[in-house]
Amino acid sequence: xxxxxxxxxxDKEKIKQKKIFDIASRAVLASRELRIIxxxxxxxxxxxxxxxxxxxxxxxQFRNEIDVExxxxxxxxxxxxxxxxxxxxxxxxxxxxxxxxxxxxxxVGEVLSHYTRPNGLVIDKVRxxxxxxxMIYESRPNVTGDSAALCLMSSNAVILRGGTEAxxxxxxxxxxxxxxxxxxxxxxxxxxIIDDSDRNLINYLVSxxxxxxxxxxxxxxxxxxxISRMSSVPVIGHGKGLCHIYIDSSADRKKAVExxxxxxxxxxxVCNAVETLLVHTDAAxxxxxxxxxxxxxxxxxxxxxxxxxxxxxxxxxxxxDWSTEYLSLILSVKxxxxxxxxxEHIEKYGSRHSDCIIAEDRxxxxxxxxVVDSACVYCNASTRFTDGNQMGLGAEIGISNQKLHARGxxxxxxxxxxxxxxxxxxxxRQ
Amino acid sequence: xxxxxxxxxxDKEKIKQKKIFDIASRAVLASRELRIIxxxxxxxxxxxxxxxxxxxxxxxQFRNEIDVExxxxxxxxxxxxxxxxxxxxxxxxxxxxxxxxxxxxxxVGEVLSHYTRPNGLVIDKVRxxxxxxxMIYESRPNVTGDSAALCLMSSNAVILRGGTEAxxxxxxxxxxxxxxxxxxxxxxxxxxIIDDSDRNLINYLVSxxxxxxxxxxxxxxxxxxxISRMSSVPVIGHGKGLCHIYIDSSADRKKAVExxxxxxxxxxxVCNAVETLLVHTDAAxxxxxxxxxxxxxxxxxxxxxxxxxxxxxxxxxxxxDWSTEYLSLILSVKxxxxxxxxxEHIEKYGSRHSDCIIAEDRxxxxxxxxVVDSACVYCNASTRFTDGNQMGLGAEIGISNQKLHARGxxxxxxxxxxxxxxxxxxxxRQ
Numbered sequence: 001x002x003x004x005x006x007x008x009x010x011d012k013e014k015i016k017q018k019k020i021f022d023i024a025s026r027a028v029l030a031s032r033e034l035r036i037i038x039x040x041x042x043x044x045x046x047x048x049x050x051x052x053x054x055x056x057x058x059x060x061q062f063r064n065e066i067d068v069e070x071x072x073x074x075x076x077x078x079x080x081x082x083x084x085x086x087x088x089x090x091x092x093x094x095x096x097x098x099x100x101x102x103x104x105x106x107x108v109g110e111v112l113s114h115y116t117r118p119n120g121l122v123i124d125k126v127r128x129x130x131x132x133x134x135m136i137y138e139s140r141p142n143v144t145g146d147s148a149a150l151c152l153m154s155s156n157a158v159i160l161r162g163g164t165e166a167x168x169x170x171x172x173x174x175x176x177x178x179x180x181x182x183x184x185x186x187x188x189x190x191x192x193i194i195d196d197s198d199r200n201l202i203n204y205l206v207s208x209x210x211x212x213x214x215x216x217x218x219x220x221x222x223x224x225x226x227i228s229r230m231s232s233v234p235v236i237g238h239g240k241g242l243c244h245i246y247i248d249s250s251a252d253r254k255k256a257v258e259x260x261x262x263x264x265x266x267x268x269x270v271c272n273a274v275e276t277l278l279v280h281t282d283a284a285x286x287x288x289x290x291x292x293x294x295x296x297x298x299x300x301x302x303x304x305x306x307x308x309x310x311x312x313x314x315x316x317x318x319x320x321d322w323s324t325e326y327l328s329l330i331l332s333v334k335x336x337x338x339x340x341x342x343x344e345h346i347e348k349y350g351s352r353h354s355d356c357i358i359a360e361d362r363x364x365x366x367x368x369x370x371v372v373d374s375a376c377v378y379c380n381a382s383t384r385f386t387d388g389n390q391m392g393l394g395a396e397i398g399i400s401n402q403k404l405h406a407r408g409x410x411x412x413x414x415x416x417x418x419x420x421x422x423x424x425x426x427x428x429r430q
Numbered sequence: 431x432x433x434x435x436x437x438x439x440x441d442k443e444k445i446k447q448k449k450i451f452d453i454a455s456r457a458v459l460a461s462r463e464l465r466i467i468x469x470x471x472x473x474x475x476x477x478x479x480x481x482x483x484x485x486x487x488x489x490x491q492f493r494n495e496i497d498v499e500x501x502x503x504x505x506x507x508x509x510x511x512x513x514x515x516x517x518x519x520x521x522x523x524x525x526x527x528x529x530x531x532x533x534x535x536x537x538v539g540e541v542l543s544h545y546t547r548p549n550g551l552v553i554d555k556v557r558x559x560x561x562x563x564x565m566i567y568e569s570r571p572n573v574t575g576d577s578a579a580l581c582l583m584s585s586n587a588v589i590l591r592g593g594t595e596a597x598x599x600x601x602x603x604x605x606x607x608x609x610x611x612x613x614x615x616x617x618x619x620x621x622x623i624i625d626d627s628d629r630n631l632i633n634y635l636v637s638x639x640x641x642x643x644x645x646x647x648x649x650x651x652x653x654x655x656x657i658s659r660m661s662s663v664p665v666i667g668h669g670k671g672l673c674h675i676y677i678d679s680s681a682d683r684k685k686a687v688e689x690x691x692x693x694x695x696x697x698x699x700v701c702n703a704v705e706t707l708l709v710h711t712d713a714a715x716x717x718x719x720x721x722x723x724x725x726x727x728x729x730x731x732x733x734x735x736x737x738x739x740x741x742x743x744x745x746x747x748x749x750x751d752w753s754t755e756y757l758s759l760i761l762s763v764k765x766x767x768x769x770x771x772x773x774e775h776i777e778k779y780g781s782r783h784s785d786c787i788i789a790e791d792r793x794x795x796x797x798x799x800x801v802v803d804s805a806c807v808y809c810n811a812s813t814r815f816t817d818g819n820q821m822g823l824g825a826e827i828g829i830s831n832q833k834l835h836a837r838g839x840x841x842x843x844x845x846x847x848x849x850x851x852x853x854x855x856x857x858x859r860q
Binding site for chain 1 (some may be wrong): 462465466491545547551553558560561580643644655658659662664665666681684685687689691693696721775795799800802803804805806807808809810811814815820821822832833834835837842847848849850851852853854855856857858859
């Protein structure tokens with residue numbers, strides 16, 4: 001009986017894997033068509049997608065309600081339910097985003113370099129799509145529309161696997177994307193949604209080397225870790241943002257107060273919000289009280305080391321605080337003896353995402369930006385600017401804090417690779 | 431007893447892992463010093479390395495003899511023993527290579543883009559080192575010198591793990607590299623050799639995410655596969671080259687004969703040598719006999735499909751031949767009905783390394799280069815040019831056939847990442 005049961009389960013798993021394999025096979029075929037698609041065809045298709053989603057907004061909201069109701073029944077946290085919710089405004093904002101991507105410059109086909117070798121070989125290094133992207137993400141269903149638009153505009157086929165709690169919403173958005181692609185030059189299979197929330201299938205998907213070219217996980221650190229370990233396909237993780245602001249002894253008080261407040265309070269739940277404040281001991285008495293006062297006006301909880309607690313009243317920070325990405329109105333505070341000590345702390349606890357120095361001394365700024373090895377290193381500005389749109393790179397699929405391929409905001413260009421076209425007239429190697 | 435034995439083994443394994451962990455820790459510290467090293471310091475250090483290796487050439491040859499003798503005793507294949515051998519000429523060629531790298535332009539610090547946002551933020555995208563590179567390779571001990579030079583010149587720390595059969599040679603080269611670094615601005619720990627040939631330690635090394643930034647395996651396909659699956663650190667594999675040449679109906683016979691001969695015979699044991707010849711049916715009778723005759727003059731074994739065998743006498747090709755990287759004087763031959771059929775075959779069996787069309791028809795060339803998705807796509811030239819030096823990119827650490835980060839020859843620039851420096855005067859996000 002047990003054996004039969006196991007065999008049955010095994011068969012079920014195989015049937016499910018076959019479905020994923022078929023999805024990947026169709027994505028490969030679609031990606032081959034996309035290699036030679038024109039910019040106009042892509043722009044036209046994206047506009048059609050935006051139009052249809054706008055038209056079907058009510059139906060998508062209806063499907064979304066099913067997810068939201070289920071989440072409420074399951075007593076999921078209010079913040080998660082809020083992120084899950086799609087109202088008319090959020091759907092409009094998603095379709096505006098898709099139209100923005102359609103208006104962006106096509107990255108594919110760009111000639112990155114062109115030169116002639118002494119033997120007459122003419123070499124062009126040309127930007128090409130990555131191929132098939134597997135995108136694995138959590139909760140917010142508007143990511144489905146954003147990601148599909150960015151992948152299509154960069155001529156990639158995409159396989160989308162969103163969070164279980166958003167399955168109905170994602171399937172609805174995916175359905176209308178594919179509907180809209182009918183009658184355009186883009187094959188429908190360029191966008192496919194996995195409708196099975198079995199987690200083992202993710203492991204199977206990321207094992208399909210040779211079919212899937214890149215895996216982009218976007219979500220919790222654990223999720224990204226697990227996928228990185230399981231995957232035989234290259235992974236670009238969009239993970240943790242444990243961002244620091246260091247107030248140097250040469251800092252301007254007003255700038256310090258405004259920047260720290262903005263970086264913590266303007267949107268605390270995102271990866272580019274600040275989590276730890278480092279203050280030079282010489283600036284602590286003159287600047288920290290004003291910073292704390294302003295933060296308290298927004299109900300920010302402060303957790304400090306002993307030296308910080310001597311200057312402002314706050315809770316005690318434990319060792320764990322330095323490595324915690326709060327994603328909420330909490331800030332840890334540490335007094336340091338030097339810029340070097342601040343850098344050491346960032347090196348030890350940071351996530352190489354966004355780190356900032358506030359200093360009027362140009363030399364101190366340069367030392368900090370030279371040595372700190374993060375995707376975005378700031379001098380006198382809020383870490384909240386780490387964002388494709390804010391940095392003038394256009395919409396982004398996420399923010400990478402790994403060093404390979406894409407670092408920081410990952411937009412259209414970062415969704416491409418290149419190849420060398422080498423033209424000769426009979427050259428052979430001596 | 432068994433339990434004790436297991437515990438003892440477990441302890442031994444832990445002690446070994448601790449050694450690897452310490453190597454990685456020292457590499458991390460070295461990589462931090464390398465972030466701010468000057469070009470002159472790097473060039474000076476590389477020249478010192480080349481000088482010392484030249485001076486110690488005889489000692490290195492003596493150590494190499496130990497490896498070569500052991501390989502002979504173990505009855506390793508002659509080709510492998512040849513690759514293992516270091517004579518005075520090969521050592522000189524390695525030090526010449528190191529001097530060449532020292533003369534190359536420093537990639538680090540290059541400003542990739544510089545712009546000012548409407549809010550006054552000044553953004554520089556700057557090239558930076560990757561950090562700590564783990565290089566895992568097989569047999570040829572001169573790779574030790576080449577890789578160390580490229581990693582140092584791109585300001586990376588490197589952990590080298592060569593093949594077991596070359597351990598004495600690699601340790602000798604590594605020893606003199608580190609000796610030469612004494613008294614330069616580069617910390618000795620920027621180059622470390624793993625002296626333990628226990629394979630489990632590779633698995634441990636590639637699990638050190640957060641310490642090791644990139645793993646570069648260079649060797650057999652199986653080796654690269656295994657490492658990709660084990661690694662939680664991003665991997666850039668340098669693998670299989672199953673290269674194709676397609677002779678179009680518009681091909682020039684003389685060019686076809688010369689290019690195919692060069693791509694197969696000039697150096698058959700390397701990844702950019704051709705393995706499969708595809709011939710358009712309209713060109714088969716007019717061109718294939720001359721190609722076969724020329725190849726036979728170099729004792730190349732031909733294996734053809736039925737149509738090819740009707741034209742030239744050759745052995746029968748099996749399904750397995752189309753996916754075999756011979757790395758020797760064997761060539762598989764297939765007759766195809768169209769350019770599209772050739773592309774299909776390359777898509778199905780190719781390794782996305784280097785593929786070539788021979789055609790006088792410009793439109794056919796363009797169709798082929800547009801559609802074939804390989805690192806290097808050739809028109810009327812030998813695939814043997816897929817090489818950093820030949821393509822004018824300088825020395826290379828390998829040839830990548832993945833699409834993420836680096837594609838094709840991987841030289842100094844491909845051993846770097848970038849970061850954004852964002853300078854403001856108090857900007858906050860609205």
